[in-house]
Amino acid sequence: MIITLVLVVVAFLVLGFLIKLARGHSASFEALEDPTQHIRAVDVDAFRNLVDPDEEEFLRANLPRAEFRKIQRERLRAAVEYVSCAAQNAAILLRLADAGRRSSDPATAEAAEKLVDNAIRLRLYASLAISRLYLGMILPGAHISPVRVAESYEQMTRLVVLLGCLQYPTRGISAAL
Amino acid sequence: MQPLLRPLFYYLWTAPHILQAVIVVLMIRRRLYRQFPVFLLYTVYELLQFTILLAVFIHFGSLSDDEYRGAFLVGDAISSVLRFGVIYEIFVEVFRNYDALSELSKVLFRCATVTLLLIGVALAGSHGSGADGFLLVVPILERTVRLMQCGLLVFLFLFSRYFALSWRNCAFGIALGFGILATMELADYAIRSQIGVGSYLLDYLGMATYHCCVLTWIFYLVAPEPRTYRMQKKLPEHDLEVWNEELQRLLQQ
Numbered sequence A: 001m002i003i004t005l006v007l008v009v010v011a012f013l014v015l016g017f018l019i020k021l022a023r024g025h026s027a028s029f030e031a032l033e034d035p036t037q038h039i040r041a042v043d044v045d046a047f048r049n050l051v052d053p054d055e056e057e058f059l060r061a062n063l064p065r066a067e068f069r070k071i072q073r074e075r076l077r078a079a080v081e082y083v084s085c086a087a088q089n090a091a092i093l094l095r096l097a098d099a100g101r102r103s104s105d106p107a108t109a110e111a112a113e114k115l116v117d118n119a120i121r122l123r124l125y126a127s128l129a130i131s132r133l134y135l136g137m138i139l140p141g142a143h144i145s146p147v148r149v150a151e152s153y154e155q156m157t158r159l160v161v162l163l164g165c166l167q168y169p170t171r172g173i174s175a176a177l
Numbered sequence B: 001m002q003p004l005l006r007p008l009f010y011y012l013w014t015a016p017h018i019l020q021a022v023i024v025v026l027m028i029r030r031r032l033y034r035q036f037p038v039f040l041l042y043t044v045y046e047l048l049q050f051t052i053l054l055a056v057f058i059h060f061g062s063l064s065d066d067e068y069r070g071a072f073l074v075g076d077a078i079s080s081v082l083r084f085g086v087i088y089e090i091f092v093e094v095f096r097n098y099d100a101l102s103e104l105s106k107v108l109f110r111c112a113t114v115t116l117l118l119i120g121v122a123l124a125g126s127h128g129s130g131a132d133g134f135l136l137v138v139p140i141l142e143r144t145v146r147l148m149q150c151g152l153l154v155f156l157f158l159f160s161r162y163f164a165l166s167w168r169n170c171a172f173g174i175a176l177g178f179g180i181l182a183t184m185e186l187a188d189y190a191i192r193s194q195i196g197v198g199s200y201l202l203d204y205l206g207m208a209t210y211h212c213c214v215l216t217w218i219f220y221l222v223a224p225e226p227r228t229y230r231m232q233k234k235l236p237e238h239d240l241e242v243w244n245e246e247l248q249r250l251l252q253q
Helices: A002-030 A044-050 A053-062 A065-101 A106-138 A147-167 B003-029 B037-060 B065-095 B099-123 B133-162 B169-195 B200-222 B239-252
Strands: none
Touching: A002 B133, A002 B169, A044 A065, A053 A065, A065 A106, A106 B099, B003 B037, B003 B200, B037 B065, B065 B099, B065 B133, B065 B169, B099 B133, B133 B169, B169 B200
């Protein structure tokens, strides 16, 4: 009886999720009327500093153990925020690049293709990096080095600028990048 | 069956299948059979099954229990296999344009299928006590299949949503329709496996759900594709500095 109830509840929850998806399907395109409003600032250097092992070692050597753990957690929480921002930006840029892929100009289409690959890779790395950062919060001594996310983000930023140049020669994408 | 509900029964039985004929025509006219051949096959199969059952019904008036059960089991088994085929077809269609994800999605699809199968088998032991073995075993099997279909579609939606992948209207509509169908049938068969007997209310609900799903498919097949994004707004002046910096860096590579 309990399993039946659970399955019925799950079924209705899934139905609600599907209805929400259907409503959002058309709205998701409208939300990109002005992508710059949705792109958030990501300071790659600050992120690198937050996950820098040398910085971590320095703090470990110069701070009392309890304080180090507290500060390290704060640093990693901030790093998660940065990665989440970068991942969100990647999602928006992915939509932009999707549109660019259909361009009749081969250069635009190629740049868009690269941007799509980079954005997807970033989303993948971001999910892994966030897991590792959370693990680092639980075990502050663990070695964390999601620098690959930063590199991927920088690469993607360059690509989006190139894509923007090719698609809209007189306009920009965002200062936030 | 109450005489008052008889017209509703005939409507819910025939209307979705007539509309499925419209789907076949739409798919052929819009050449969608190239992208979704299994969905077309499924639609044609459902239409054919309905036509045969209607012919039998008109000719003989009704079917005996054994004949009905035989036809139901064979028909439903083929339909379920085709539905899995359609789900896989949507998977392929959604990830077709994303090289970075195509291999990963296939691996995850297989993992999700095995996981859901194991969950379904584990839950198969839980059922109510019915007098009729057929009315007890079939809902449990159906429940397992629907659980898998429902889970696969939710996985597909969540996975593509995480990566912000864009869906074509028809792929989204087909997936949505099957999602609604699998979800409602999961609840339906979960209740049937518990009560162990047939229910007119559940029959009507099932037919009405199928009707809604067919309408969903038609809606998304007819609906125009969302317009391609175009940036309208000019950016603030200071953006140009970033442009220049980034372009310089790009040229130096």
